[in-house]
Amino acid sequence: EAVSQVITRINYGQSVEISGFAGGVSLAGSGSGLWAVEGGNWQLAAGLIQRSGVDLHLSEEITSISDHGGGVYQLNSSKGNSFDCHVVVVATPLDELDIRFVPGITIPPRKMHHTHATFVRGLLNPAYFGMGDASDIPDLVGTVESDDIPFSSISVLDADKEGDTIYKIFSRKTMTDSLLDDIFSMRKETVRIDWAAYPHYHAPEEYAPFVLDGKHLYYVNTFENAASAIEASAVAAENVARLVVSRRAGRRGASKLKAFGAADSPHLHYEL
Incomplete structure (x- = not known):
C-alpha cells in the first residue's frame, strides 16, 4: 500500500482513496516503457494546431456562449470579439471558469x-x-x-x-x-x-454529458472524471470529433473517421 500511496500522490496528488479507474491509470503511469516527445509533450498540441490550419487566439478568453437558433452559436471573448459557429467544443474544465451559457446548462458539481x-x-x-x-x-x-x-x-x-x-x-x-x-x-x-x-477523485463518479445541450455544444473534459491523462484526453477528443461528424451528418451510427493505424490493424475498433 505504501508504494501505491507514493504513486497516487505523485500522479494525482491524492491518496489511495481515489476512484479505482483513476488509481489504475496512476499505477500504469508509474511503470517502465513510458513515452514522451523529445523536447516536451507540448509539441503534441502545437503540432495538431499547425496541421489543422485553424486561427489561434491566444490570451483571449471566451466569456459567453449563446445559442442564437438556426444552428448558430455566438461566442463572445474577453477582447470584445464575437464568433459565429455551427459547432462548439469546450475542451477545458468548466469547474473554475465563469463562462455564461445562454440558455444555461447544468453539469454535476466537481471539485478540482x-x-x-x-x-x-x-x-x-x-x-x-x-x-x-x-x-x-x-x-x-x-x-x-x-x-x-x-x-x-x-x-x-x-x-x-x-x-x-x-x-x-x-x-x-x-x-x-x-x-x-x-x-x-x-x-x-x-x-x-x-x-x-x-478532478478530486471519489467513487462513485458523476459525469456531465458529452453533449451539453442536445445539439452541437460538446464537452471533452467530462471524461476527466474517469482519469486525467494526455492519453485519456486524446481518446475523449477523438470520440467528440466522431460525435460531431456523425451527428452533423444526421446519423447516429459510426462516422467515416478512421482511427490512427486502423489500416494496419484490422482488429482495432474505431466506431463510436
Missing part, C-alpha cells in the same frame, strides 16, 4: 484538485533528508500520507547550461520560502505554479 508545482534551481540540503551528502539523495523522492510531510514528491527535472540542477516539487500547498530554505542549502531561482491539475 490543485497541485502546486515549484521549480527550483539550486542544491538540496542533505541534512533535511537525514543524509550526509547531497549525492546520496535519489533523483526522485516520493512520500506517503502524513501531515508531517509538506510535499508529495521532489525530483530532478533537468540540468541547465551552467551545470546547475533544476528540481520539480509537487505539493498540495504553497511551498514557502522558509520551507524551501530548509529543503535546499542553496537556491538560485524559484518558480511557483498553482494549477487545477485534475
